[in-house]
Amino acid sequence: MRKKYLSAALIGRFQPFHLGHLEFIRQILSENSEVILIIGSSQANFTPHNPFTAGERTRMIKDSLIDSKIPMEKVTIIHIMDDENNYRWFSNLKSFAPPFNVLYTGNVFIKLLLENEQILLREPKFIRKELYNGSNIRKLLAANDPQWKNLVPNAVKKIILELNGSERIRKLRTSWEDSPFRHLKE
């Protein structure tokens, strides 16, 4: 008997891509035929909350998945820009992504936007979310605390070092208030 074909989507900003994400993707692929990774806030970069470009984030994800022997024919990476009209968020997303029938999210906000949509929602089982989350990792990077290296895949570690990511985030944090951009949202 043929298992039903299931395509699952996962949304995140991936600032940066970490081991929690990687573990989650494994989990999704164990339950689904393919996964669509949606990089949110793709228009933003070089800000305290969004230090890495969409291209850098794409590379982090791609290299990590390849290193982890995750078959890339099962993975699609998509970029989505922010929009204040959240009502059309899902429709906009569907215009940029191949079709999917499951969306994995633990986020109450995303669930709210999808209440009236024809899409199956599933809860991720995140491991140790207090450690494995972008906000914490950016904080460690800003503090030059080497602990961040334990929280991201090897490929990401290599890319962040190559990009001087720690220094980039530190400079973004300290200079934002002093920059011509300080009146902007972080």
Add this chain to the structure above:
Amino acid sequence: MRKKYLSAALIGRFQPFHLGHLEFIRQILSENSEVILIIGSSQANFTPHNPFTAGERTRMIKDSLIDSKIPMEKVTIIHIMDDENNYRWFSNLKSFAPPFNVLYTGNVFIKLLLENEQILLREPKFIRKELYNGSNIRKLLAANDPQWKNLVPNAVKKIILELNGSERIRKLRTSWEDSPFRHLKE
């Protein structure tokens, strides 16, 4: 003797439309021939400050005015999006609204933008503004405090209940910080 024809405009975000707005519209119509209601921030929805879509806000206003026997041929509803170029705010507004000769506003900021414009400004006489204001009503909704029901017209109460507005606002407030959108302005 024929009274002079006066068209008056009123701007607000109407998040949500409340009894203070309704009372104000009555007051405006007692002094003017027609009223143009301008729904600001029309592009924003499903955010803590702008939980309702422009369409939902339009419906709230429309149903409330009809219930209150306000003659709809005297009312025009217009949507306006935000723009950081405030200098052109009034010109932009005029491109979307029928002509008007009075603008009712108690807001110092709007008055500032209109200082050099050919438009008559009038002060609203708001009743109990500490109660009847969107910020307070959204707070009550978020807290699931039934007091909000006393502050909005019946039609709005019905729409908010139908939309699960209380839950929507509560979810928006609690999930914002945890959502991929948390770096955005509320």
Add this chain to the structure above:
Amino acid sequence: MRKKYLSAALIGRFQPFHLGHLEFIRQILSENSEVILIIGSSQANFTPHNPFTAGERTRMIKDSLIDSKIPMEKVTIIHIMDDENNYRWFSNLKSFAPPFNVLYTGNVFIKLLLENEQILLREPKFIRKELYNGSNIRKLLAANDPQWKNLVPNAVKKIILELNGSERIRKLRTSWEDSPFRHLKE
């Protein structure tokens, strides 16, 4: 027995609002409880194809319907801006309009966009479309051919005369090629 409540939407650019539109709205209201009029390309004005502002178009519609004794509590007017992402067109529209269950359109393109949407489509029975259409009326206005006056409601005739609409369109057509805007779409 209570008739089912039906809300119908009609989309157009209304450049300008004409007797064909008016007749169509009468027809819609004979079959539905209310009508939502959606003014498309609301961001455009003072171009050969979109000579009138959204505000002027709103006024044309409003004044014509009132003159025709159409009860305004059954009418909602909404503005929609253009967007190249047509896939999200309907979702965007729904964020700006109150709910509706029927969309009247004879337009193949709109039908195409709505193929997978939960909305009832109905065909308008337009009268003498070769005469009653915006393109023809703008042509007559540009040529200063008084025939246009027979194709629009009295209220629209009055507004166009007040705005010097004939001269406006003539100037737009003749100056476009010579203006700093000539490389733009009309």
Add this chain to the structure above:
Amino acid sequence: MRKKYLSAALIGRFQPFHLGHLEFIRQILSENSEVILIIGSSQANFTPHNPFTAGERTRMIKDSLIDSKIPMEKVTIIHIMDDENNYRWFSNLKSFAPPFNVLYTGNVFIKLLLENEQILLREPKFIRKELYNGSNIRKLLAANDPQWKNLVPNAVKKIILELNGSERIRKLRTSWEDSPFRHLKE
């Protein structure tokens, strides 16, 4: 001796993805370590020139490459929106794409934009371009001429049939002039 790692980029609108593209990607991968496929005009869909959404185009490419046994770990798909400021085109592109050192293009315009940039340009060797090009294929689809099936990979044929692509394009072409969008660029 280790061959130098080369990442190559290829830009196109892929409306639709055809056998010429596929052949070209094979050629690129025979000379480079990986390829980055850049889907241009990603914001546009359901127009005569851009009938398919970015998501549909992504799926066409993905399915075709998998069918052709092209190793997906060597392929990255990126979306780029149009922008009238062509001077910043390459900088914008680099913010969305992983790094690449070669750009394959036969297009004089793209070459012009890249004249002062640090990037290696290579000429594609297109096979039978008069047949294998999007414009020709869209024309065949609009005419319901089954010849189009010979010009696209099997996976694309399947997707276009599933989407009623032939009918979609025919409707877009015939209805455009009659739609509320006719004043827009195709």
Add this chain to the structure above:
Amino acid sequence: MRKKYLSAALIGRFQPFHLGHLEFIRQILSENSEVILIIGSSQANFTPHNPFTAGERTRMIKDSLIDSKIPMEKVTIIHIMDDENNYRWFSNLKSFAPPFNVLYTGNVFIKLLLENEQILLREPKFIRKELYNGSNIRKLLAANDPQWKNLVPNAVKKIILELNGSERIRKLRTSWEDSPFRHLKE
């Protein structure tokens, strides 16, 4: 007796700046205290109609005026982007320009936009407009006809040669149809 202080504005796309513009600026400065040069369509570049960037156009104007000994303290150069909401065109312009009391334009379209504005309009007395106009000069450049050199100031000639402007325009014209951008407006 002190002559009244008059500030005059002149709008154009300056693609490229030519001797007709230069002569016109002299004429304006003979009648006014200062001139504000408004570069329109500043967001567009590397297109057939807008081959030069706003920066290149600024440089062309600046160098030509300095060469012609026009006192630069009497000149301000401003950039304006296109916007389909023409109704707010003047208000937008005023937000970017220092105050002016006269606008020189022979363009019927601009005059139409300014009909209800508080601004004095004056007619330029252009010399030999069939020769000295951007469209003609771009045509000569595309054809590699050296006649263009007689129609622009020496400084512009130097800049266009330095930028390979003739080749740029020729490539833009010939490649546009073949580029991924061909569906866009020129």
Add this chain to the structure above:
Amino acid sequence: MRKKYLSAALIGRFQPFHLGHLEFIRQILSENSEVILIIGSSQANFTPHNPFTAGERTRMIKDSLIDSKIPMEKVTIIHIMDDENNYRWFSNLKSFAPPFNVLYTGNVFIKLLLENEQILLREPKFIRKELYNGSNIRKLLAANDPQWKNLVPNAVKKIILELNGSERIRKLRTSWEDSPFRHLKE
């Protein structure tokens, strides 16, 4: 021996232009052949952080430099809008500015954006930055503290008084929270 021709750029929001800026421009012109002044956040005005329009800021700079006998043929003023895609910031800037080979900035953020760009960076030697900075001057203006008059050139003092700048900033600060715009970034 001819000194090398050096063009230097300086970026700021100039809210408002003050004596620190003026002193800095003198310093730049003593070391370079010309200066390009880049007014950032040009799209914003009438907000607490950006109270003055780009046009008003242009006038402040222009009048101050002329009063200070700085030769205007050595000065170019350019406007730049904000953009969340900081990666393309420099490319965007270059499309609007004439060529320059030095950028003066003490801002760590700007330096970060320029790390991989072909541009010479120099440190400004600001005088008494705790006094001569926009934030401090806006605070004094809001408080109606006449000390601000000692921190700006005479021309700026005159313009701010003419525009009732002190009152404008005070009103913006006090009304922002109460305005329909309060949910926006300042």
